[in-house]
Amino acid sequence: MCAEVDVFISNxxxxxxxxxxxxxxxxxxxxxxTALNQRGVTQQTGATLELVSSDVLxxxxxxxxxxxxxxxxxxxxxxxAFQIEPQTRRFLIEKYYEFDDAVIRELLGKKLSSRHRKDxxxxxxxxxxLLKSCRRQFDNVKRVFKVxxxxxxxxxxxxxxxxxLPEELAKRxxxxxxxxxxxxxxxxxxLQYLTFPDFYHCAQAIMASWTDIDNGNPEYDDTELDRExxxxxxxxRILLDKEKEHKQLKPQLLERSYQELEANFRSYTxxxxxxxxxxxxxxxxxxxxxxxxxxCVEPWRQVYWSHTDLRNFLAAYVQCAxxxxxxxxxxxxxxxxxxxxxxxxxxxxxxxT
Numbered sequence: 243m244c245a246e247v248d249v250f251i252s253n254x255x256x257x258x259x260x261x262x263x264x265x266x267x268x269x270x271x272x273x274x275x276t277a278l279n280q281r282g283v284t285q286q287t288g289a290t291l292e293l294v295s296s297d298v299l300x301x302x303x304x305x306x307x308x309x310x311x312x313x314x315x316x317x318x319x320x321x322x323a324f325q326i327e328p329q330t331r332r333f334l335i336e337k338y339y340e341f342d343d344a345v346i347r348e349l350l351g352k353k354l355s356s357r358h359r360k361d362x363x364x365x366x367x368x369x370x371x372l373l374k375s376c377r378r379q380f381d382n383v384k385r386v387f388k389v390x391x392x393x394x395x396x397x398x399x400x401x402x403x404x405x406x407l408p409e410e411l412a413k414r415x416x417x418x419x420x421x422x423x424x425x426x427x428x429x430x431x432x433l434q435y436l437t438f439p440d441f442y443h444c445a446q447a448i449m450a451s452w453t454d455i456d457n458g459n460p461e462y463d464d465t466e467l468d469r470e471x472x473x474x475x476x477x478x479r480i481l482l483d484k485e486k487e488h489k490q491l492k493p494q495l496l497e498r499s500y501q502e503l504e505a506n507f508r509s510y511t512x513x514x515x516x517x518x519x520x521x522x523x524x525x526x527x528x529x530x531x532x533x534x535x536x537x538c539v540e541p542w543r544q545v546y547w548s549h550t551d552l553r554n555f556l557a558a559y560v561q562c563a564x565x566x567x568x569x570x571x572x573x574x575x576x577x578x579x580x581x582x583x584x585x586x587x588x589x590x591x592x593x594x595t
């Protein structure tokens with residue numbers, strides 16, 4: 243008698259999340275096997291080290307073949323060579339495009355050129371992230387930037403559409419693209435204490451309040467600032483002529499801090515108003531973060547302001563100006579509030595105590 247055997251052949255692609263993460267992190271196949279062995283995979287599964295090594299190599303070959311498709315995520319959904327479930331596809335894309343804050347912080351403010359790609363070994367050494375992973379992150383940022391930099395509309399939506407990234411990850415890339423498009427200075431020594439989350443926070447605030455408002459305008463682009471708003475800010479210099487009136491703010495500061503504020507109010511208000519008046523100039527705009535540190539953060543650190551002191555001062559400073567007739571008469575209340583909302587948000591984030 244002959245036994246009947248049913249045979250089913252499939253090219254269904256299996257993805258091991260743990261192995262894929264090791265591949266994304268830049269581990270070689272042998273390093274991945276060592277890591278899995280240290281995590282007790284042989285004891286847990288009963289497999290020999292040779293079998294684990296063979297399995298890892300098989301996975302690595304598959305991921306290497308998938309990588310060219312991951313460079314253009316929509317193609318991953320269209321291709322027929324690999325049968326991949328939608329949730330697995332989303333996992334592959336999201337993990338491949340995730341980045342380390344420390345690595346991206348090192349890339350901010352630098353041209354995404356082949357010369358800087360060659361210097362990634364320094365980034366790897368400084369951040370403790372494997373060189374292969376640094377290169378993946380560099381290439382991903384460069385790829386996203388090149389695709390969306392000239393697109394109109396919401397940069398985050400453009401990233402989601404073209405790279406199929408989840409909302410939060412698309413926002414993170416959006417902030418990187420925005421900072422690059424605006425050519426903000428981020429590399430100066432005085433700015434080195436700021437982390438990527440700090441810059442992300444500030445970029446989000448600026449994009450939300452200082453870019454053109456989307457009113458269905460097909461030319462809307464939230465990687466460009468509202469030029470009319472920046473030009474209007476030149477007029478807030480009239481606050482400098484009403485310094486005594488503006489100085490009547492009564493923040494809930496410690497007595498020592500309040501006395502210090504009385505003595506130094508002129509330098510503080512000139513810094514904040516002066517910055518507003520010059521933002522329409524590209525050079526000053528690019529130096530926004532450096533100006534905030536040098537003209538605001540450092541002086542407040544020198545007199546030991548607490549975070550609460552700063553929060554109370556900024557709230558009172560903004561509100562007192564809004565109550566002054568001079569802004570209402572010049573129709574500048576809206577511009578002042580729009581300006582100080584972002585500056586307050588940035589300063590409170592940048593003021594590390």
